[in-house]
Amino acid sequence: MRDEALMAAYxxxxxxxxxxxxxxxxxxxxxxxxxxxxxxxxxxxLAHDTWxxxxxxxSFYQPSAKYKTWLFRIAHNRLVDHWRKHGxxxxxxxxxxxxxxxxxxxxxxxxxxxxxxLENLKSLSAEQTETLILKIEGxxxxxxxxxxxxxxxxxKSRLRxxxxxxxxxxxxxx
Amino acid sequence: xxxxxxxxxxxxxxxxxxxxxxxELDERILQASRERVPTPVRESWFSIYSAMTAGALAVILTxxxxxxxGHIVNVEEPVFVAQPDESNTTVKAQIVDQKSSNSxxxxxxxxxxxxxxxxxxxxxxxxxxxxxxxxxxxxxSLLASMVFNPGRVNATRNWCVFVVGANCQRRWMxxx
Numbered sequence: 001m002r003d004e005a006l007m008a009a010y011x012x013x014x015x016x017x018x019x020x021x022x023x024x025x026x027x028x029x030x031x032x033x034x035x036x037x038x039x040x041x042x043x044x045x046l047a048h049d050t051w052x053x054x055x056x057x058x059s060f061y062q063p064s065a066k067y068k069t070w071l072f073r074i075a076h077n078r079l080v081d082h083w084r085k086h087g088x089x090x091x092x093x094x095x096x097x098x099x100x101x102x103x104x105x106x107x108x109x110x111x112x113x114x115x116x117x118l119e120n121l122k123s124l125s126a127e128q129t130e131t132l133i134l135k136i137e138g139x140x141x142x143x144x145x146x147x148x149x150x151x152x153x154x155x156k157s158r159l160r161x162x163x164x165x166x167x168x169x170x171x172x173x174x
Numbered sequence: 175x176x177x178x179x180x181x182x183x184x185x186x187x188x189x190x191x192x193x194x195x196x197x198e199l200d201e202r203i204l205q206a207s208r209e210r211v212p213t214p215v216r217e218s219w220f221s222i223y224s225a226m227t228a229g230a231l232a233v234i235l236t237x238x239x240x241x242x243x244g245h246i247v248n249v250e251e252p253v254f255v256a257q258p259d260e261s262n263t264t265v266k267a268q269i270v271d272q273k274s275s276n277s278x279x280x281x282x283x284x285x286x287x288x289x290x291x292x293x294x295x296x297x298x299x300x301x302x303x304x305x306x307x308x309x310x311x312x313x314x315s316l317l318a319s320m321v322f323n324p325g326r327v328n329a330t331r332n333w334c335v336f337v338v339g340a341n342c343q344r345r346w347m348x349x350x
Contacts, residue, residue: 011212018207030195044199051203059212
């Protein structure tokens with residue numbers, strides 16, 4: 001059953017529909033927040049706020065955009081609000097990649113490439129990192145633009161910049 | 175970013191050990207979703223008729239109110255922005271009866287002083303006439319506001335205000 005239909009069912013009083021939606025997206029939404037925030041407790045708080053907003057706005061939800069896009073946009077807004085109040089983001093993505101490569105076969109060349117990758121990731125801005133994370137999550141340029149409230153050209157530009165920085169190290173896993 | 179590059183990164187991150195939210199979080203959210211299940215909106219003929227009746231009543235009340243308060247003029251404070259040309263031409267703001275079929279000749283004066291010079295109190299004068307006018311200061315970017323006394327303006331007519339002058343931005347503001 002499609003997300004939009006599940007949301008409509010929940011808006012119509014079917015409590016179980018929300019549970020399906022939650023099971024489907026809770027993990028990816030949490031990872032989206034977690035990759036940009038090193039404090040797990042704050043991540044949980046932001047995820048909680050995001051889902052509460054979904055619950056509260058269920059009656060007004062109009063399926064003009066994909067449900068997942070709408071959901072991530074709410075999360076993005078919560079994240080930005082948090083950054084505005086408490087300062088800049090931290091880049092958990094770097095540690096995550098470092099951990100992943102650390103548990104795989106480690107060779108000298110991989111070690112060098114990893115260092116390059118991590119150095120390059122560090123040079124990305126919060127917006128570029130977020131764009132990259134959303135792209136990895138499978139969103140299209142148009143959807144990323146909608147989530148981050150940016151123009152499509154800006155999204156493409158952020159991804160181009162990220163590519164230029166990551167190009168050298170992208171062969172890591174291949 | 176190429177699809178291959180994204181795919182590589184996706185593969186890499188699929189082996190991630192980054193944990194999701196806690197079970198407590200799941201439970202809290204699902205509990206909230208059960209407690210706040212939206213009430214389904216069930217349409218019935220009764221509710222449709224009720225809505226139509228309420229709508230019709232609202233229209234009738236609005237029309238009644240309009241007639242009852244026909245002489246009350248809601249005049250807000252209009253703000254004009256005018257940019258005089260390089261010759262520093264004086265800008266004038268005029269109030270004109272909009273029902274006039276005749277156009278009003280725009281007057282452009284040479285600058286005198288930088289101050290607002292109001293004419294005497296506006297009177298509900300004849301149609302087709304300028305009721306009163308202010309000479310506005312001619313600075314590079316001029317912002318002037320005019321406040322009208324509602325009691326002094328004849329409510330039965332449509333009035334409009336505009337700013338005239340060489341190269342001036344002209345703004346019409348209507349009210350009834």
